[in-house]
Amino acid sequence: MAQGDKSKYTDKQSRKAEHIAESYAARGVPEEAAEARAWATVNKDDGSGKKPGGSGRAGAATARTPEQRSVSAKKAAATRRRNAETARHAS
Secondary structure, eight states: OOSSOOTTSOHHHHHHHHHHHHHHHHTTOOHHHHHHHHHHHHHHHHOSOOSTTOOOSTTTGGGSOHHHHHHHHHHHHHHHHHHHHHHHHHO
């Protein structure tokens, strides 16, 4: 099973993860990797478990000031540009 306690996820989230994992497995992804990817997708879409007591990620963005988020976004954009340039020269 994927890492971590899944008790804070709703039945709908669990069904969604199961369906996604089956889809990956049908495409030849190993079972363990398929399950890990499926839960990562559920977390990405829903922000983690919805039941009370789940860690979630809801407060992560609001913990930083708009200026801090802006600096982070600019740094990420620069990294993407640099990586794209490196990839272009490598081929």
